[in-house]
Amino acid sequence: MVKLFEPVSKKVPKMIHGADYNPEQWKDYPEVLKEDIRLMKLAHCNVMSLGMFSWSSLEPTEGQFAFDFLDHILAQFSKNDMYVYLATPSGARPAWMAEKYPEVLRVGENRVRNLYGHRHNHCYTSPAYREKVTIMNRKLAERYAHHPAVIGWHISNEYGGECHCEYCQQAFRDWVKEKYQTLEQLNHAWWTTFWSHTYSDFSQVESPAPHGETLLHGLNLDWKRFVTDQTIDFYRHEVQALKSFNPDLPCTTNFMLLFDQLDYAKFAKELDFVCWDAYPAWHSNMEETDTAAWIAFNHDMFRSFKDGQPFLLMESTPSTTNWQDVSKLKRPGMHKLSSFQAVAHGSDSVQYFQWRKSRGANEKFHGAVIDHYGAENNRVFSDVKDVGSDLEKLTAVVGTTVNAEVAVIFDTENRWAVKDAEGPRNIGIHYEETVFDYYKALWENHVNIDVISMEKDFSKYEIVVAPMLYMMQSGVGERLEKFVEAGGTLVVTYWSGIVNETDLCFLNGFPGPLRHTLGIRSEEIDSLHDGQTNGVKTTKNNPLGLDGQYTARELCDLIHLEGAEALAYYTDDFYKNRPALTVNKFGQGRAYYVASRNDDTFYADFLTKLIDEAGVNRVLKKELPKGVHAHSRTDGETEYIFIMNFNNELTQVDLTESGLTDMLDDNPVEQCMVLDSYGVKVLKRQIK
Structure with a gap:
């Protein structure tokens, strides 16, 4: 049964198209608002994010509120059938607050309080900041929670960072005490007898500091968990003030690309829907398909946070950024292709930062729909207008699901732990790159993929890939064992099943809880310097039908x-002829162990074989030209197929399939289809 989802707002039951809008920057330019609304309608925009970073305009001095400009803008939006996500302004506090209440400013890990400046330079634990945020949010909700133009709350902006002030230290001690209850359990979990660092009172617990403790890995891990929990608690604090006036108005905040300061999988549970900010570095020194796969990985991760519920692409740029190493312009076609890639992977929106370029300060050259010239007769506006027009033809796609039979485990807590492990390869353990190697090989097979944390349900998948699952939470090994026993295909790699949730090594052999499922025991792991390699050669007539010799690098597990059963062996060094790839038949399924990090050819060959063996459905049942990729969404009766050309040239695609309809022009699709340079087609297929 395919799960369908309601639109994020019943007032906008179609693809959302819009941008971050900062009219407070233009209060001295009254002609701008009128022109902006004209241009928004011309660009087929229907929803704007409004009020972000506007605290100084809304409360210019303490207790003196000024909502007239916001009243006027929302009234104009209502008259023009436009809607807003109204933002809380907590991402940046006004100067008067920092001056009167210096405690709201963050303290760094060096225990020095920051000066006023920047955004997100505030303490989430500070009673004064929480009080001021509550007052502001209640004022906003009282005035706008039932406004006809407001369809949701955009809470703050891109949460991140940490504070080490005394408020946060005490909150951390309370958090630790609640988790471990006794000093004995705390000392055991953090293994504090190492270097005689045993705690004799909870008051001795401090956050990691460069001039203090950084080498208790359990402490480091728990501090990061605390920072996530405290950030979530602050988010809840904001939401509570808003929901008390209208509990039905949805709340969200925007996430960032592969951000590692917070556990987004945990944070996402608090959101009514997920949104994120995507800024691909198109046309860089990377292959275009590598960039496309990297962004696809992120889209799939954010969609998977809430079990397939469509996300919103809350920020993207219609042209360029101003903060990347090289702020490259998008080539013709790329704006639409990039936007539709997000929709293909589960977005029900295309939104931009920003609508109009700022006139000054650090983002004055960041791309926008309207530049400093201020009119519509340019390339970027034309691209945005075309995307808006085409999005209106995709209303049927809204709320549909990405039906994935394959999952890749990418877990934030594991990410923290594996990168803090100090060994076996401190010049680069490359956890993210390793996960991406497996994801990209699956993506190039044109299968739909979920990117999940280790706490998710595995039972709905045919294949689960778990690269470098170094830290395993309690019960994960047992759930993976049941998955394989019931007929699933599991792939695990070197440096998995090493420690538990408090970073204590498993006893009785690695890979810990997976040893029985995988049918192997890891004795040692060899670290290779950059440039050093080994070989991996498959056995003849192995049951997977894998045939070849591959290059191993960085890490080789013995x-x-x-x-x-061994499917391949090492070819060199003292561990020549030891197993490098194995399979264990377990119950109704199979568990594979990849003992080394290998070249891209291995991942392509190995995962293609697994997809065939497991009977996983490809979006199109034929090989596509290099650089062309397919992804799909479905409502259970119709499949919506996005065929995307990441080549800078015309590319012919032979579909060898009839009965497909082009959703953008409503015409039947020829079996021989030509895609423009950076072109995209959206096809409709009836499911039999």
Whole structure:
């Protein structure tokens, strides 16, 4: 049964198209608002994010509120059938607040309080800041929670960072005490007998500091968990003030690309829907398909946070950024292709930062729909207008699901732990890159993929890939075992099943809870310097049908067979002829162990074989030209297929399939289809 989802707002039951709008920057330019609304309608925009970073305009001095300009803008939006996500302004506090209440400013890990400046330079624990945020949010909700133009709350902006002030230290001690209850349990979990760092009172607990404790990995891990929990608690604090006036108005905040300061999988549970800010570095020194796969990985991760519920692309740029190493212009076609890639992977919106370029300060050269010239007769506006027009033809796609039979585990807590492990390769353990190697090989097979945390349900997938699952939460090994036993295909790599949730090594052999499922035991792991390699050669007539010799690099695990069958062996060094790839038949399924980090050819060959063996459905049942990729969404009766050309040239695609309809022109699709340079087609297929 395919799960369908309601639009994020019943007032806008179609694809959302819009941008961050900052009219407070233009209060001295009264002609701008009228012109902006004309241009928004011309660009087929229907929803704007409004009020972000506007605290100084809304409360210019303490207790003196000024909502007239916001009243006027919302009234104009209502008259023009436009809607807003109204933002809370907590992402940046006004100067008067920092001057009167210096405690609202953050303290760094060096225990020095910051000066006023920047955004997100505020303490989430500070009673004064929480009080001021509550007052502001209640004022906003009292006035706008039932406004006809307001369809949701955009809470703050891109949460991140941490504070080490005394308020936060005490909150951390309370958090630790609640988790461990006794000093004995705390000292055991953090293994504090190492270097005689045993705590004799909870008051001795401090956050990691460069001039203090940084080498208790359990402490480091718990501090990061605390920072996530405290950030979530602050988010809840904001939402509570808003929901008390209208509990039905949805709340969200915008996430960032592969951000590692917060556990987004945990944070996402608090959101009514997920949104994120995507700024691909198109036309860089990377292959275009590598960039496309990297962004696809992020889209799939954000969609997977809430079990497939469509997300919103809350920010993107219609032209360029001003903060990347090289702020490259998008080539013709790329804006639409990039936007539709987000929709293909589960977005029900295309939104931009920003609507109009700022006249001054640090983002005055960041791309926008309207530049400093201020009119519509340019390339960028034309691109945005075309995207808006085409999005109106995709209303049927709204609320549909990405039906994924494959999942890749990418877990934030594991990410923290594996990068803090100090060994075996401190010049680069490359966790993210390793996960991406597996994801990209699956993506190039044109299968739909979920990117999930280790706490998710595995049972709905045919294949689960778990690269470098170094830290395993309690119960994860048992759930993966049941998944394989019931007929699933599991792929695990070197440096998995090493420590538990408090970073204590498993006893009785690695890969810990997965040893029985995988049928192997890891004895040692060899770290290779950059440039050093080994070889991996497949066995003849192995049951997977994999045939070839591959290059291993960086990490090579030395393992013993305990029921598993070797599919490949190392070719060099003292561990020549030891297993490098194994399979264990377990119950109705199979568990594979990849003992080394290998070249891209291995991932392509290995995962293609697994997809075939497991019977996973590809979006199109034929090989596509290099640089062309397919992804799909479905409502259970119709499949919506996005065919995307990431080549800077015309590319012919032979579909060898009839009965497809082009959703953008409503015409039947020829079996021989030509895609423009950076072109995209959206096809409709009836499911039999």
